[in-house]
Amino acid sequence: xxxxxxxxxxxxxxxxxxxxxxxxxxxxxxxxxxxxxxxxxxxxxxxxxxxxxxxxxxxxxxxxxxxxxxxxxxxxxxxxxxxxxxxxxxxxxxxxxxxxxxxxxxxxxxxxxxxxxxxxxxxxxxxxxxxxxxxxxxxxxxxxxxxxxxxxxxxx
Amino acid sequence: xxxxxxxxxxxxxxxxxxxxxxxxxxxxxxxxxxxxxxxxxxxxxxxxxxxxxxxxxxxxxxxxxxxxxxxxxxxxxxxxxxxxxxxxxxxxxxxxxxxxxxxxxxxxxxxxxxxxxxxxxxxxxxxxxxxxxxxxxxxxxxxxxxxxxxxxxxxxxxxxxxxxxxxxxxxxxxxxxxxxxxxxx
Numbered sequence: 001x002x003x004x005x006x007x008x009x010x011x012x013x014x015x016x017x018x019x020x021x022x023x024x025x026x027x028x029x030x031x032x033x034x035x036x037x038x039x040x041x042x043x044x045x046x047x048x049x050x051x052x053x054x055x056x057x058x059x060x061x062x063x064x065x066x067x068x069x070x071x072x073x074x075x076x077x078x079x080x081x082x083x084x085x086x087x088x089x090x091x092x093x094x095x096x097x098x099x100x101x102x103x104x105x106x107x108x109x110x111x112x113x114x115x116x117x118x119x120x121x122x123x124x125x126x127x128x129x130x131x132x133x134x135x136x137x138x139x140x141x142x143x144x145x146x147x148x149x150x151x152x153x154x155x156x
Numbered sequence: 157x158x159x160x161x162x163x164x165x166x167x168x169x170x171x172x173x174x175x176x177x178x179x180x181x182x183x184x185x186x187x188x189x190x191x192x193x194x195x196x197x198x199x200x201x202x203x204x205x206x207x208x209x210x211x212x213x214x215x216x217x218x219x220x221x222x223x224x225x226x227x228x229x230x231x232x233x234x235x236x237x238x239x240x241x242x243x244x245x246x247x248x249x250x251x252x253x254x255x256x257x258x259x260x261x262x263x264x265x266x267x268x269x270x271x272x273x274x275x276x277x278x279x280x281x282x283x284x285x286x287x288x289x290x291x292x293x294x295x296x297x298x299x300x301x302x303x304x305x306x307x308x309x310x311x312x313x314x315x316x317x318x319x320x321x322x323x324x325x326x327x328x329x330x331x332x333x334x335x336x337x338x339x340x341x
Binding site: 011012015061063064083086087089092093117120122123126127129130131133134135136137138140141144145147148149151152154 | 200219220221222224225226239240242243244245246250251273274277278280281282284285287288289291292293294295296298299300301302310
């Protein structure tokens with residue numbers, strides 16, 4: 001019930017019927033995970049599409065120098081893992097639980113079936129994925145603007 | 157005298173971009189615009205209401221704040237811009253996009269894309285698929301921190317644009333996804 005409620009509140013699900021949302025929810029499994037659990041490893045393919053329901057997940061990555069950077073913290077309602085599933089390339093960051101978390105996960109096989117553009121639900125699911133990736137890209141641009149402000153602080 | 161088709165010389169590019177010749181529903185809602193060299197198409201954080209497909213020319217993309225900027229990369233013909241503002245519903249551009257040379261673009265207002273999604277799901281779905289590929293490419297191109305070029309300008313090193321020949325041109329569904337994942341052709 002909690003999962004269906006979450007999904008219906010997402011802007012990306014705007015074009016999905018109630019029945020479509022039920023199908024998406026049915027394709028996801030909700031589990032509890034302990035502190036430190038790594039959902040996705042950088043440079044490894046992702047195996048599932050995730051929705052954070054409770055707790056926080058830290059996104060970090062190793063830069064060109066090998067140093068680890070904390071990129072952002074995900075909150076309940078945030079989606080993660082789609083990029084690697086969409087383009088079939090390794091993940092760009094590590095996603096790890098910061099404390100105990102509850103996460104809904106959709107396995108790769110179900111993701112690919114839903115993502116197929118040859119069906120109405122597939123088209124609507126693509127809208128969900130596009131919205132999720134756009135939110136990620138927008139967040140990245142915000143981070144780059146913040147970096148600019150640190151390099152060139154506004155004059156007092 | 158037959159009326160001239162404003163899209164006559166761009167139908168092939170559009171068909172290539174979307175993997176279909178069924179372009180009427182899209183073209184009915186689209187318009188053509190042109191940019192002079194150095195003209196600004198989108199300004200970072202400024203209002204915007206449209207998606208754009210670059211038909212001819214080359215665009216340059218920056219994030220900027222307080223007069224300083226980071227160059228994200230270049231957009232070549234066959235690539236779209238404006239998709240982040242559409243999907244995030246924020247109504248503002250998330251980067252500055254400027255013409256490096258004279259450019260010609262197809263403009264599709266957000267409201268018209270939404271109408272397309274409701275009325276012409278197949279074409280809209282093909283477009284969504286292309287836009288997802290562009291979003292993925294841009295996410296990967298901006299993952300690392302920028303570097304300084306010899307002139308002291310900040311820039312990203314990744315490829316921001318997808319060459320037309322490398323774009324997804326067709327929709328064979330799940331079978332193709334598995335083929336791609338397994339590296340099969």
